[in-house]
Amino acid sequence: MTEIRTPRLLLRRWTDDDLVPLSEINADPEVMRWIGDGSTLDLEETVEQIERWEEEWDDEGFGIFAVELLASGELIGAVGLSVPEWLPEVLPAVEITWRLGRSFWGQGYASEAAHATLEFALQDRGLDRVVAVNRAGNEESENVIRKLGMEPEKDTSHPEFASLLNIHGIDLTEYEA
Incomplete structure (x- = not known):
């Protein structure tokens, strides 16, 4: 089983005990406002x-x-890698993404988890390049993207919701520099 430890966090695979805490995060309109069309997710959608x-x-x-x-074993959110099939114009690509419960914002957890995930992608999994797709206006995620050393590549529109998206990227040579 793949796990990553940082000074304050454990990044691990999902268990049944995570369903309710993640569904509570997914039910928060403020957390979800920058994701997809901004809709919240219920427990069944979180399971899916x-x-x-x-x-x-x-x-x-x-x-x-x-x-x-x-420190507590509490689930605070999700971070990781996925293939952004929903945005064919950036393919082939692997996207880094994160979502934390609102009470955990502003404490550096997203940056800490994202740094560990980016290192996992480029060093452990041997990926040559990782992208971040950020909805324009989401300054908090933009700050994390900058801390990762990712560079702006282009802007585009979400194919389904027409929101403006900022695409950033980093490749292995930029990461190692």
Whole structure:
């Protein structure tokens, strides 16, 4: 089982105990406002989401991690890698993504988890390049993207919801520099 430890976090695969805490995060309109069309997800939709994430682990050898606080064992969100099939114009690509419960914002957890995930992608999984897709206006995620050293590549529109998306990328040579 793939796990990553950072100074404060454990990034790990999903368990049944994660369903309710993640569904509570997914039910928060403020958390979900930048994701997809901004709709919240209920428990059943959260179960389906975790199932899709776990399938990607099986199919690709990477996926979305559950993010747990080492100090308490509390689930605080999700971070990981996925193939952005929903945005064909950036393919082939692997996207880094994150989502934390609102009470965990502003404490550096997203950056800490994303740094560990980017290192996992480029060093452990041997990916040559990783992208981040950020909805324009989401300054908090833009800050994390900058901290990762990712460079702006282009802007595009979401194919389904027409929102403006900022595409950033980093390749292995830029990461190692």
